[in-house]
Amino acid sequence: MAAIDVSNADQRTAAPTPAGRRKKGGGVWWRHALALLALVFALFPILFIVSSAFNNAGTLSTSGLMPTRFGTDNFKDLFADPARPYWTWFKNSMIISVVSTIATLFLGACAAYSFSRLRWTGRRTGLLAILLLQMFPAVLAFGALYITFANVGNVLPAVGLNTLAGLILVYLGGAMGSNIWLLKGYFDTVPKELDEAAYIDGASHARIFFTITLRLVTPILATVAMLAFVGLWGEFLLASIFLTDVNQQTLAVGLWQTRNADVNRYFGQFVAGAVIASIPVVLVYLSLQKQLIGGLTQGSVK
Template sequence: MSSTPQDPTDTALADAPLEAGSGGRTPTPGKPRGSVWWRHALALLALAFALFPIVFIVSSAFNNAGTLSTSSLLPSNIGVENFNDLFSDSARPYWTWFRNSLIICGVATVATLFLGASAAYAFSRLRWTGRRGGLLFILLVQMFPALLAFVALFITFANVGNVLPAIGLNTLAGLLLVYLGGAMGSNIWLLKGYFDTVPRELDEAAKIDGSSHARIFFTITLRLVTPILATVAILAFVGLWGEFLLASIFLTSADNQTLAVGLYATRQADQNRYFGQFVAGALIASIPVVLVYLALQKQLVGGLTQGSVK
């Protein structure tokens, strides 16, 4: 039986690879398959928009004119006179504000990690009456704006200060107590979601060896949840470093103010005259936040993603 000869043109068309998404048609020679220039332009525009405030602050900080009216994107008279004026101003103790902010943020961050991790471990690993209701109550409380509690907090700590002056108004300890109470809700949920990803078989094996809940928590669990601890530490430190509303209500004297409150008072004193000192102080104030991010950035993404999908 003889076979019909095959056309060479049909063989060539059959062997030619099909272009994905082209419906079987080969692309026209010389025609770009997809131009992405607008994506690069949009990215450059977003980058310029994000970097403009930073460049302006850095330029104003090193501009010896030191006023808002003479500030520009590129300084004409570069120097460090703004920093000298900031450090030598006895009416505005910048380094005292810096120390207060470091104390409050450092102590509050460590305490937030310990209290949040302890509560999250109890909600994740232990079984007790009211566990589910407690989690829902914490979530419900987070729905209300924090501004609703400011008046109640002010009256409460004003009365507490009459009995215990060390934790009343205009004290760093009183402000720390307020910060610790307000940071528990979201941190507990975030930490619990990550704690649930740790296998319970590790706890059961440790219990067989005679370990208590405290030993399991400190020697096993905390070592396995380092990414989420770093994430919570970043969020807590950055959030408290720039907090202004509560600090401005609780701290009234210049020696007890934080950086946010002190720099705001500097700008309000004379917006044009003290603008150079303001931007110089703001530039130095950004250094701790940048260092914290650089030190813990590897843990940030992993902690947020793994703790939110359980």
Template sequence: MHSIKRRKHTRLGFTYLLLGLVSLSIFYPLAWTIGASFNRGNSLVSTTLIPKNPTLAHYQALTKTSGTFYYFQWFLNSLKISLFTMVLSVILVSLTAYAFSRFRFVGRKNGLTLFLLLQMIPQFSALIALFVMAQMLNLVNSHFLLILIYVGGQIPMNTYLMKGYLDSIPRSLDESALIDGASNTRIFLQILMPLAKPMLAVVAMNGFTGPLGDFALSSVILRDPKAYTLPIGLYNLISDKMGASYTTFAAGAILISIPVAIVFILLQKNFVTGLTEGGTKG
């Protein structure tokens, strides 16, 4: 009995230790970023975790514009691209996953295989082709083109995730609705989508955060400073060897985390499972 309790306490202690290490690896860099944003000066050499003389100067510097610096314009550009990507991704992924999950058609298996293969191609391998396409279409500096690229990149993997979730919803719900005279559109909108809210939340979160963290694609398509997204603009703050400002970069990075936190709070109630329990008629 004592050996069983000892093993139980050992496993519990190991679990808490692992959770503590993971939490430390997440929150420690975040704490340094917050601290750096309130430290004086531009260098990280003199930065401390807890600022001795905290200042809001770096946040105030973000409000100033110049020929190459438009922080709040970049902020709005990133939000616009992320919101449109999120909405279009949810709509298209839902429709695609529904088709693959509930219908049988020629090319279905090959289509799923193609989606899987597309995930194996590195993103940067298409950069040259995308830039040439943007030039041919006269869409360099176009947020519309960037949104389409992001949405297209979201579809394959998210379709796999959504299809797997829809497959777990009993088909008897569809059959009961069909007997009652419901159309496929009504089944999709009023039965499957409400039950698939947890996965819709995952797709929405992926669609929103993906563009906010992307640098490679956006830097190829966007060349005008006013059209930049935040990753490009903030990178330019630290890429200048003579005038790099790591503390202002930290302040800008903290502000962009606010919309992500808001979206997560709005979606977190949908990050649950078991919504289909009791949905089948007995």
């Protein structure tokens, strides 16, 4: 009986047969197929745009997944066109995105620190007001913003319509709400005992904020900076309303006008400019992707 029991135990612990392994893993193939399909769906427009940018034919009707006449004529035509100052648009977009991102980050961090660490009258009301204002459709405010800055430009031309400074001010006001809530959620995770220890040593609120708190919330700062930069880099609606001079326009507005002039004729220049415009966004994502994951996951809960 002992020999029979041992043999049965050996049979039960024996490795599964190849047929059993195939049956066990038979339901996995569709997951790989679905992932491959999603990858192809995501890469198809990118491949089409890059192929069209390096297609010397330069028209929409001759574009495809593989360039028929490989070359860089589209880039040369884009840079040589005096009516479409591409690098001026690139510079304007970079100035607006970088300055607005830095200002948004500083103002949002200061406001979030105040809401998270300080106790003052109207604190809860202020948080709820910011949340409610974010529910207001931003498109409905475009008319009011246009009239406001048109009147401001009569007094202060440097921050009126068709100026980069005026557009930056508009962007700063629209980005505060969501950023303050996101930053505050992360600031709440920093132990308050660190502040109390610094108070005992004689540190002020400003010193604690700049020397201690900001260093501990680097992931959320990188997250907000990346989201703000990417959003401002491709913003079109407000930029098309505020910037009418061709030398003051951003990349999004300038490239749209290039395409809108003659879709078939200028399609090569349009996609060539779009390929170059995507480089800063890709670099920002690649450099800050770790901070993005950490900032969103840790700041989402208190």
